[in-house]
Amino acid sequence: MSLILSAVAALAAICLVAGAILGYAAVRFRVEGDPIVEQINDLLPQTQCGQCGYPGCKPYAEAIANGDKINKCPPGGQATVQALANLLDVEAEPLDAPEGEKPRMVAYIREAECIGCTKCLQACPVDAIVGAAKQMHTVIKDECTGCDLCVEPCPVDCIDMLVVGTSVQNWKWELPLPPGQLIATDREQAA
Amino acid sequence: MALPRITSPHATGSNRTRKIMQLVLLATLPGVLVLTWLYGFGTLINILWASAVALGCEAAVLRLRRRPVGFFLRDCTAVLTAVLLALALPPYSPWWLTLVATAFAIVFGKQLFGGLGQNPFNPAMIGYVVVLVSFPVEMTNWPAPRGFEAVSPTLGLVEGLQRILGFSAGLPDAWTQATALDVLKVNKSLTIAELWAGNPAFGSVGGYGSEAVNLAFLAGGLFLLYKRVFTWHAPLGMLAALALMSLLFWNGSGSDSNGSPLFHLLSGATMLGAFFIVTDPVSGATSLRGRLIFGAGVGVLAYVIRAWGGYPDGVAFAVLLMNLAAPTIDYYTRPRTYGHSKPERGFKLGD
Amino acid sequence: MSAETKIWDFPGGIHPPQRKDLSNRTPIQQPPLSRRLTVPLSQHIGATAEPCVTVGERVLKGQKIAAGSGFVSVPVHAPTSGSVAFIGPQPYPHTSGMLSPAIVIDTDGLDEWCALAPCADFRSLEPLALLDRIRDAGISGLGGAGFPTAVKLTARPQQKIHTLVINGTECEPYITADDLLMREKATELMVGIDILAKLIEPAEVLIGIEDNKPEAIAALRAALGERTYQLRVFPAKYPSGGEKQLIQILTGREVPSGGLPADIGILCQNVGTAVAVHDAVVLGKPLIARITTLTGEALARPMNVEALLGTPVADLLAFAGLDAQKMDRLIMGGPMMGFTLPALEVPLVKTTNCLLAATRAELPPPPPALPCIRCGECALVCPASLLPQQLHFFALGAEHEQLKAYNLFDCIECGACAYVCPSTIPLVQYYRAAKADIRELEQKHQKAEHSRQRFELREERLRREEERKEEERKARAERAARAKAAPTEAAAGPGTPAAPAANEEFKRLKIEASMAQVALKKAEKQLAQHDTAALHAQVAELRAALEAAQQALAGAQADAAQSAAPPVADDAALKKAKIDAAMLRVQIRKLEKLEAPDDEQQAELTSLRERLAAVERTLAAAPSNVPAPAPRPAGEEALKKAKIDLAMKRGELKKAEKAGADEAELTRLRDALAGAEQALHAAEDASGKPAPQLVRTDKRPIDETTRTLKTTVAFARADLRKLERDANAEPAALAAARERLAEAEQKLAEQQRP
Known part of the structure; x- marks a missing residue:
């Protein structure tokens, strides 16, 4: 009997000591703030386009941290989904976008048709459009995130979303096929 | 006229994987000849049978993996694995033994890891060890070599085939012969001189017969070195380590002696291992210093197993153990990149 | 020459077949002038040059036709005389086969030079003047990279350059341009080195050259004369001509990773660049031609030419006897680091050191790659001591962190690893793709970070504005x-009790008006969804009710304005303060006018200023008490009303359009809008106030009608576009919209015709 009692007592003592250590560690090594939101936000493309259903990238980052799906960011594409999946250690899901991944775009204002209503100025989340009332507006190409938000408000539909194409400067080699996988001409050669 | 878009460099050397494999196959020729001279057609039949099994297995798995079969079969790596395995198995070993060893080597040792270039272990050694552990009796059944006609005659082609296919129940047991390493291992009472004098398994310095085989493989290996198929680092590392270990623990000629350095260098699978197994690039270390370390590790481990382990020869186990260590060796032997003050060592982020 | 000629070695390297004797047996030749030259504006690393000529303009040989834009940029000069035919995208020597901005010159065959400013005695020039001459001559590195030379000479101003390395290595197979240049222009080369040496004043000058060019070495020895430059000859090994490798060979030192040779006090220049510097400074000639090797077995007469920049590659190859049937691959540069050209239309540029027209037998297409067997050959030949096979595995798996940890960015893409690879893996392509991917990702991340900052700043600004x-x-x-x-x-006058009552009334009316509006909106929404007659009637009724309510509200507003208008309080203190202020101002002005005020006056001025400030403060504290200086003119009131009216009409119209109202309704609303606009214009005229913004918007003043028409056109166009985008749009509506647009445009055109 006393054996059982002493065992129980020993276990209880161990529990107490371990609990005390854990409690102390929780206080002593507390992680300040909620860095996971910042980390998620860092991976989002910051277009602030709202296509995820949240009013910007930060709110979506917070939503992800609170358990929302990670595949709601069309501008980021599958790469962002993958990066988020890696960060959060969850399964990567296919991108939730009806049109699939779109290439990078910039807004372009057909200046002859602009009536200078300033509506797009107010819609732009990154202040990439310059202009004033009754003055022609124009997009600062380098600042534009291609978020689409200026297209809807334009009363005369003079904003186009243009695809940013490749040029001599940003053309790049593609990664070759993994070794051992043959393209048609290789098969002929190998045969 | 459409001009192609091809990345530089446009000039390429003449070095090809297939060519390397064929050279290595060619370099086994002296060893094959000596083995055939000593034991008859058993080795040749083994080689042919193992090659057929290897090609069959490789083709089957490639088909299952939906990879181009003809393209990969022509790189000769499967044949090389089969030949090396066949050289390591005892001549006239039963057909099913060769089949199991080869199939295991190709399917489990190589293809299941992703095929050519992806296997962490030497496939031939995997196959060898599997049958060594599973069928120890058959694996130690070495026939008596030429020169023992008194005990048992060297088998002809037909008799050899009978033996391999298992139709030769009438042949005497004395036909088999313990190897020098075996004899040395089980010796408890005789001095080395007495052993040498009393047991026909010993030749002039190494095991009878295996001296010649080892010298033949050494010749083949030197040919490959001359052809620059591999660098001297791994073989030299292994031979030097083996010699050094046997020198350090060579306690004279008493009954507890482990044999002289020369004995170890010219017995068992030493030279086959040093020039044909340890130099396998896929499962070994990549940098030069890494290869030296890798080879030395194999040499030390082989001696340890020979001297104090449970098996008479330890090259296969030593190679597999060092295969395990190869990635780590690579990590710690990274060269210093141009423009960097010191080499990056050890494990990096994301490992 | 110094006796001490220690040569170091670099790790790795390969010995591919040289094939240099194909093209180095004949002297440098002059190809015929092409009919048309295409001079790209970006033949160097850095910002694209800005054209400074116009299409149709006649240019002279050596005339600057595009100016460098920014610090890292060089100007471009006309290679010969002729007229500018085109400025814009043109074929460019690049693997992608994409276009790049260029100036096209139709040559006139006269080859007429513009005025040059030669300077025989360069030693009399200041270093800055020398640098200016080099910059203005448009010199960028002729070795292959094309970095602006003037920038390279001043890259690390705080670092003393103690060693000038002249690169005459030319380690790539086939290329002999520098070889021939050193043979034939050794004197110019030495003067060019003199100029560079004067500019940076190094302690020693090393000329590095591979031992496979005995004629060039002899020519340089002869040209050296009394100079103390050291000619260092070393055994040929690829890639000893790489800047970093050459520095290692000649000095035994290594350029730190990610740094420049200038960081260790070394500057490296190509022999071709040195000759170009000589031409620029001594002869005053800009960089308009270069020596290029034309070689390969598809050419009948491989040779070196001194060709004008912009000469089409096709012309040069034809001059060398190209057999187009035999050519399988056209490479700009050498067989190790050159790139394939997809077409022959591209021009020669400043970095073109070789054109290699290879046959299939000469450079066979790469066989399909086998998996890597880790043979380690690549690591043995890598001049940067990288682990190419590891980089290859990481690139396959897109493991960017690992790639960086294994120093991918120290790879010089020399191709030695791919050359020796027994599995014929296109290793260099892996590294290029991986590098581009990493750079792109980093740029994306930077941009995201930038956008995030801008977004946050904007949010902050909006918040502040709101506050x-x-x-x-x-x-x-x-x-x-x-x-x-x-x-x-103050007054407790009679008007006061009435005020609250009027206020009450006003409030009630306002509420009624807004409620009517809400009801109308709801009804309109329903109408848009279910189009029934009853709803129509209801909407009309509600609209009438709303109008009534709004009228009542407007009336009440006018009443309230009138009742509030009379000045309420005009206390004596305020008046006095005002007078005080005026007097003080006068005094101050008087004092300020004094030419030389003494201390006393100065003090007085200060005190007066203080007093004025105090008085103005009191005035400002009670500004609402002050009545409007004059009653607003009636015209202005009307103008405002008209403006509001117009805005409301426009809103209605838009709403109707959005709700998809029928054409009749839209026309009605549009008419109403036009009416309102007319009224507004009338009111504007009546108020006598110009419409300042409107006049300012247009560069030249346009009349009202034109403006109206323009607006109509814009709206019509928008309508049409909307319809066009709508897949279910009726063809009739589409046609109508088109017609409307055409009509509007025609009207506008008529109006604009003088």
């Missing part, structure tokens, strides 16, 4: 309350 507005609103309310309180206290 400010809120504060202002509060202040206004407070002021209004005080204004209300003031008359009750």
